[in-house]
Amino acid sequence: MTAPADPQLLLDQAVSRLTGPGGPFEIVEEEVLGTIMPVMKNRGHAIGELISASRAWGDGDYLVTSDRRISFTEHADSVAALATALRDKYGVRKGDRVGILAANTPEWVMTFFATQALGAIAVGLNGWWVPREVTHGIELSRPKVLVVDAKRGAALPELPADITVLTMEEDLPALIAEYAGSDVPSTDIDEDDPAVILFTSGTSGRPKGALHSHRNVMAVVDYHKYSDAIGAAFTGREYDASKPSPLRYLLTSPLFHIASLHNLVVPRLATGSAVILTEGGFDVDKVLGLVERERVTNWGAVPTMASRLLEHGNIAKYDVSSLTAFSLASAPSSPAFKERLKEQVPFARNALVDSYGLTECSTAIAVAVGAELEEFPGTLGRPIITVSMEIRDPFGEWLPDGIEGEVCVRSPFVMLGYWENDEATESAIAPGRWLRTGDFGVIENGRLRLTGRRSDLILRGGENVYPTEIEQTLDEHPDVIECAVIGMPHPDLGQEVSAVVVLRPGAATTEAELRDYAAERLSYFKVPSKWRITSDLLPRNATGKMVRREITV
Incomplete structure (x- = not known):
């Protein structure tokens, strides 16, 4: 049977096959925190489940840096040992917080997954904070253990006596060696239990802690699996969830952001894909060298990084032919900027993707692919799977297409709320679990176009x-x-x-x-x-x- 030539028809058929009754990503309606909404039927329920399951990918690359290569097996062994050490030596239990204050390293990732295995809450503290900001983050989250790298450890403010500080360079390797051979701890987890705190600035001043559940993060995992399946349908590749994905992802943003944590290192543990971590400041030559050496296929960058690419002027000296997906996120970029990218950066010509999302939503709200960016310049695309989006007036009433108002969304990706800040949570999440984004836009042709960011942002x-x-x-x-x-x-x-x-x-x-x-x-x-x-x-x-x-x- 000949495949349809119309891309939209091909997409519609793939979506129907994947999400319809009996499909691997079947969509059903269920109650989530008191509200009925679309969810995936065959979903994971706890982040810790991913650790043991990842052993199926064996000796394949999971975390790769300029001078280290860690397989899925090695990572799972390290996480099991570290989780056991946190439990047996430092008394970390379900619901306790484990703070992480460090630059991007494999140990950051291991600490996160070790925390999840225990049902504890990982707190991603901003590695660029000054001591006063670190103090606020620690006072708010009150971690039982704080894991730091040497640079941040040397600049720590005075901490409460009951917080144990562990270093990534010395303490973690010693603990992993001491508890080597341990099994991954088993903890009873409900999918709406809290799992992660990531900080987002707030209009009221100090950063707020967005509290994400296991459901939130696992829904992101399933969304990325689904996206992989859609991508396979478009490129003629066979999608088989039991086999490791051949895709190799470049990580250039901090792990205390949802772009890198929820949407890269966590889903790729589930799909058997390699994550190539850049360390230190963003350097175009270093990054392109890694792309060439590791045959990177996917890269999600912020517009500033893309701007550095435009300034570089000598991309051609690197073999970047492996890059087939290049996305922009975390900040708006103009249609003119995207056109310049496509003109001057080879891998952006046919692979550019733009998106809109918030820390409070765990992942993208809407995504626009290359064809949409051409046909509807300035669009941020349609809502992603299981996301409901409405434009509302100041009184919370729905507005029809073409009328500007506040973007409001509901989905299994929306956070539980702000950590220990009921007032901010009630202000952000309306009845029916609708998140008020504070951003303004219109829906045109089913696609979102932002007309103004949060008023002062x-x-x-x-x-x-x-x-x-x-x-x-x-x-x-x-x-x-x-x-x-x-x-x-x-x-x-x-x-x-x-x-x-x-x-x-x-x-x-x-x-x-x-x-x-x-x-x-x-x-x-x-x-x-x-x-x-x-x-x-x-x-x-x-x-x-x-x-x-x-x-x-």
């Missing part, structure tokens, strides 16, 4: 930066009366953080002094790079609220 090189946190920090300076932090366009980063600071009469504080003051208290990417120091008060409306649109730097 600054998207700097893939990092979400909320002005309130920076403003509150600068307001603590004795010479500052008030200030406003806004995002200004930047050709490389997308936006740069800019500040207007109103000083007290007679104050002589300089831009350099304010920059140093902020740098001591905030991560580098939150420190304003543009400043305007003034004695004129900021514009405000009749209710006293700052009018940001009238502020310029």
Whole structure:
């Protein structure tokens, strides 16, 4: 039988075959936390299940760095030993938190899975935080054990006496050796039990901990398996879930982000795919060298990395012919930027994918593939499988297609809530488990187009930066009366953080002094790079609220 030539017809047939009754990804409706919604029938229920199952992939590559190669078997053995050590030596039990504060390393991944085997909650602390921010994250999550790399360990703030600190370079290898040969601990897990805390900035200031369940993360795993099956249908490959996937994924974003953790290292343990970790700062030559050496097939990058590729100018000296999928995420990019990418970067011409997602949603909300980007420039595509999306007005009422409003979503990917922050959770999750994203857009031709990001959000090189946190920090300076932090366009980063600071009469504080003051208290990417120091008060409306649109730097 000849396959249909129409790509849309081919897609529809593949979706029907895969998700219909009896299909491997059959969709049914079930109750999730009191709300009926679509879910996959044949789903996994606990992240820890993936560890023992991954032994089926044997000696194949799982984690690869510039100088290390760790197989699925070696990884499972290490995770079993480390989980046993955390349980028997440090008393970690179900529901306890294990903090991870480190750059990307195989040990980061091992610690995460060891935590999941125990039913404990992995807390991905931002590795770029300064001590004050680390203190907030630790005080909020109260981990029983904190695993750090040497660099972060040397800069730790004072910690409560009941927190055990383990180092990745020395303590973890010693524990893995001491408990070698252990079985993976077995823990009774409900799929709606909490599993992970990842931090997201909030409009109220300090970072909030988005709490993800086993259901959330395992739904992401199944989504990626399904995507692999769809990809196989389009490329004529046979999809067999019992065989390891030949795809090889490049990891260039931090593991404390959903893009790298939930959507890369976890699903690839389930599919038998290799994950190629870059370590240290982003370097185009180092990355392209890894692509060539490891025959990388898939890469999800933030637009800033793509911009570095455009600047590089000599991609042709590397063999990047293995790359067949190149996606942009974590920050918006214009249609013009995508066109430049396709013109100048060989592997982006036929492989470019764009998406929209939030930490609170665990994965993408909508995805646009190459053909859609051509036909509907500026689109972020259709909702992914099991995601329901609506545009709503300020009163929470549904709006028809073509009318701008707030993007609201419901799915098995939506977080449980914010860790120990009921007020923020109630504000974010409406009745019926609808997540208010705070982003604004319209639905056109069934596809999402964003018209405005969260009102004050600054998207700097893939990092979400909320002005309130920076403003509150600068307001603590004795010479500052008030200030406003806004995002200004930047050709490389997308936006740069800019500040207007109103000083007290007679104050002589300089831009350099304010920059140093902020740098001591905030991560580098939150420190304003543009400043305007003034004695004129900021514009405000009749209710006293700052009018940001009238502020310029």
